[in-house]
Amino acid sequence: MLKLFSCLLDYLMSKKIIEKNSHNLIGKDIISLDQFSPEEIKEILYTAKKLKPLRDLAKPSKILSGKIISLLFYEPSTRTFSSFTSAAQQLGAGIIPIQNAASSSSVIKGESLKDTILTLECFSDIIVLRHPENGSANEAAAVADIPIINAGDGTNEHPTQTLLDMYTIFEETGRLTNLTGVCAGDMLNGRTVKSLIKGLSLFKGNTVYLLSSEKLRIARRELHALSASGIKLIEISTEEEIPKNADFWYWTRVQKERFTNLKEYKKHKNTLVLTPRLIENYAGKKTIFMHPLPRVDEIDVSVDNDPRAVYMHKQMRNGVYVRMALLALVTGKKV
Numbered sequence: 645m646l647k648l649f650s651c652l653l654d655y656l657m658s659k660k661i662i663e664k665n666s667h668n669l670i671g672k673d674i675i676s677l678d679q680f681s682p683e684e685i686k687e688i689l690y691t692a693k694k695l696k697p698l699r700d701l702a703k704p705s706k707i708l709s710g711k712i713i714s715l716l717f718y719e720p721s722t723r724t725f726s727s728f729t730s731a732a733q734q735l736g737a738g739i740i741p742i743q744n745a746a747s748s749s750s751v752i753k754g755e756s757l758k759d760t761i762l763t764l765e766c767f768s769d770i771i772v773l774r775h776p777e778n779g780s781a782n783e784a785a786a787v788a789d790i791p792i793i794n795a796g797d798g799t800n801e802h803p804t805q806t807l808l809d810m811y812t813i814f815e816e817t818g819r820l821t822n823l824t825g826v827c828a829g830d831m832l833n834g835r836t837v838k839s840l841i842k843g844l845s846l847f848k849g850n851t852v853y854l855l856s857s858e859k860l861r862i863a864r865r866e867l868h869a870l871s872a873s874g875i876k877l878i879e880i881s882t883e884e885e886i887p888k889n890a891d892f893w894y895w896t897r898v899q900k901e902r903f904t905n906l907k908e909y910k911k912h913k914n915t916l917v918l919t920p921r922l923i924e925n926y927a928g929k930k931t932i933f934m935h936p937l938p939r940v941d942e943i944d945v946s947v948d949n950d951p952r953a954v955y956m957h958k959q960m961r962n963g964v965y966v967r968m969a970l971l972a973l974v975t976g977k978k979v
């Protein structure tokens with residue numbers, strides 16, 4: 645499969661599809677999957693693949709030497725924060741790490757998002773922002789003169805997660821077209837599924853089944869907007885409706901932090917659990933099992949040992965390669 649991935653990317657290079665776009669991302673904000681062309685997505689994935697050996701072999705690199713990346717996180721994070729940290733440091737950049745911004749920075753004294761962004765732009769070359777409000781990344785980009793990378797804004801989008809998800813899908817299946825996927829869990833509040841649908845809608849022939857309880861279905865307005873982009877979306881509410889032999893299952897957590905009523909959260913949290921029985925009944929031999937993580941109880945831990953489960957190792961590691969690529973491309977560094 646890896647060989648196929650390399651061949652496809654080499655083909656794209658030979659057609660100069662990627663070179664033609666190689667300056668498109670310099671100085672750009674990374675806010676939404678809406679902003680990308682298919683060629684730009686391929687360029688990011690190709691660059692990630694090129695940079696992968698640096699991390700795998702822990703080879704020192706000076707690609708981002710002299711650059712400083714601010715990591716401004718108002719919401720908790722393990723993966724996004726640490727993989728951006730790893731990506732920046734692997735490429736020789738310095739970091740300004742701010743976790744729990746609401747309690748550990750001058751935000752606690754009442755400083756606005758705008759003023760915090762204007763402050764960090766005095767000290768750094770890129771700001772990676774996670775924030776609980778939908779649209780906050782756009783708000784930051786409107787005031788900043790340096791690139792803003794959206795590391796998750798409320799229930800809206802998580803573009804860098806999607807880029808690593810697409811890298812994973814491409815690496816594992818060999819394509820980004822004519823895919824059948826199942827996204828399950830909290831379609832209403834989860835931002836990763838919305839970004840993933842947008843990303844897959846840039847490529848032809850993709851179908852995504854959205855498996856959730858009625859209450860956690862994607863908002864109607866969002867569903868109509870996403871469907872208008874050409875991707876086929878099919879909402880389902882029972883396991884019996886899962887298509888056999890899908891290319892990927894993308895399981896997600898019910899987002900406790902978005903519920904105002906804890907009883908309501910508890911009612912929904914374990915209604916869709918990925919188990920060996922479910923796999924036995926509905927998955928194909930080549931179906932891959934993905935999850936953006938963190939997982940709570942929605943994947944039985946015994947599934948971790950299934951060779952088709954990619955969430956715990958491959959998918960997470962791909963996050964570093966893709967974030968290395970983004971940092972390099974946005975700063976215009978030659979890879």
Ligand code: CP
Nearest residue numbers: 721722723724936937
């Ligand atoms: N997938 C993801 O965004 O994980 P974190 O919340 O740990 O960053």
